[in-house]
Amino acid sequence: MSASSPSLRRVAVAGASGRMGRMLVEAIAASSDCRLAGALDIPGSPALGQDALAHLGRSSGVAITSDLQAGLADADVLIDFTRPEGTLAHAAACAAAGVQMVIGTTGFSEAQKAELQAAADKVAIVLAPNMSVGVNVTLKLLQMAARALDQGYDIEVIEAHHKHKVDAPSGTALKMGEVIAEAQGTRLADRAVYERYGHTGERPANAIGFATVRGGDIVGDHTVLFAGTGERVEISHRSSSREGYAQGSLRAVRFLAGKEAGLFDMFDVLGLNG
Numbered sequence: 126m127s128a129s130s131p132s133l134r135r136v137a138v139a140g141a142s143g144r145m146g147r148m149l150v151e152a153i154a155a156s157s158d159c160r161l162a163g164a165l166d167i168p169g170s171p172a173l174g175q176d177a178l179a180h181l182g183r184s185s186g187v188a189i190t191s192d193l194q195a196g197l198a199d200a201d202v203l204i205d206f207t208r209p210e211g212t213l214a215h216a217a218a219c220a221a222a223g224v225q226m227v228i229g230t231t232g233f234s235e236a237q238k239a240e241l242q243a244a245a246d247k248v249a250i251v252l253a254p255n256m257s258v259g260v261n262v263t264l265k266l267l268q269m270a271a272r273a274l275d276q277g278y279d280i281e282v283i284e285a286h287h288k289h290k291v292d293a294p295s296g297t298a299l300k301m302g303e304v305i306a307e308a309q310g311t312r313l314a315d316r317a318v319y320e321r322y323g324h325t326g327e328r329p330a331n332a333i334g335f336a337t338v339r340g341g342d343i344v345g346d347h348t349v350l351f352a353g354t355g356e357r358v359e360i361s362h363r364s365s366s367r368e369g370y371a372q373g374s375l376r377a378v379r380f381l382a383g384k385e386a387g388l389f390d391m392f393d394v395l396g397l398n399g
């Protein structure tokens with residue numbers, strides 16, 4: 126489906142009654158260049174039939190539906206923050222209907238990522254575990270630090286999130302590990318240590334360790350520790366609201382305008398490659 130005018134993007138939201146979905150619907154309603162064109166949620170959701178802005182006591186004129194075809198019918202792009210299995214079903218429908226996607230969902234397996242790549246061969250998709258500008262700049266800082274601190278520094282990624290989060294480590298923490306491993310000419314799969322318990326033995330020099338905290342309403346904290354001899358470097362990002370994820374998603378929506386196909390990330394959107 127093509128845009129109704131070059132400057133107005135018609136945006137549907139999947140997981141519309143979720144924490145991110147609500148934030149996205151609100152951000153779209155407040156924007157001057159995006160219009161809410163559909164609101165989807167999972168069959169059985171208590172939000173079905175309600176207006177997408179009902180949680181704010183307002184009306185968007187768009188009711189939340191689980192009918193994928195109806196939810197996408199008027200959309201140029203779908204923003205999806207749901208669960209991997211939901212995102213994959215949405216990606217298949219979007220590829221068939223020619224609807225672009227911005228995907229914030231985390232927790233994909235390698236096989237699921239390959240399915241998203243196949244969808245992106247048909248329609249343009251931005252996929253990123255964190256849409257905030259600050260986190261993506263942090264990833265660039267980590268690239269630089271990882272190159273400079275290549276020898277003699279033990280690397281640990283520590284993340285904290287709210288008690289409702291279902292995947293661990295966070296998608297952002299894994300991305301940080303991947304960026305660091307790649308900057309050092311290695312693969313995260315060969316270095317990641319996700320669990321420690323009991324007699325673990327000494328720390329392998331090349332390990333990238335992960336530690337996960339879950340509790341309360343923590344929006345999202347990430348720290349990477351480079352622990353050397355006599356000093357340590359800590360690079361941290363803390364989100365205090367989901368607004369940054371929503372605004373980053375809208376930047377991705379604008380970036381996609383006019384793109385036919387391909388899998389992009391927030392480095393592409395923000396011009397951070399190179």
Ligand SMILES: NC(=O)C1=CN([C@@H]2O[C@H](COP(=O)(O)OP(=O)(O)OC[C@H]3O[C@@H](n4cnc5c(N)ncnc54)[C@H](OP(=O)(O)O)[C@@H]3O)[C@@H](O)[C@H]2O)C=CC1
Pocket residue numbers: 139140141142143144145146166167169170171206207208210211212228229230231232253254255256257296370
């Ligand atoms: N990339 C980024 O910047 C960010 C990514 N995220 C990621 O986004 C995802 C959602 O986070 P959050 O909003 O906090 O989660 P929520 O659980 O609050 O929202 C998820 C929404 O998706 C719906 N849903 C659940 N399963 C399915 C399915 N199989 N198909 C369709 N819809 C489904 C839920 O419905 P119901 O409640 O009825 O189950 C709910 O409306 C997570 O993977 C999270 O890690 C989060 C923040 C930022």
Ligand SMILES: O=C(O)C1=N[C@H](C(=O)O)C[C@H](O)C1
Pocket residue numbers: 231254255286290294295296297298344345346
């Ligand atoms: O579930 C969340 O809340 C978040 N998930 C993303 C992740 O897994 O990295 C991004 C952010 O940290 C919030």
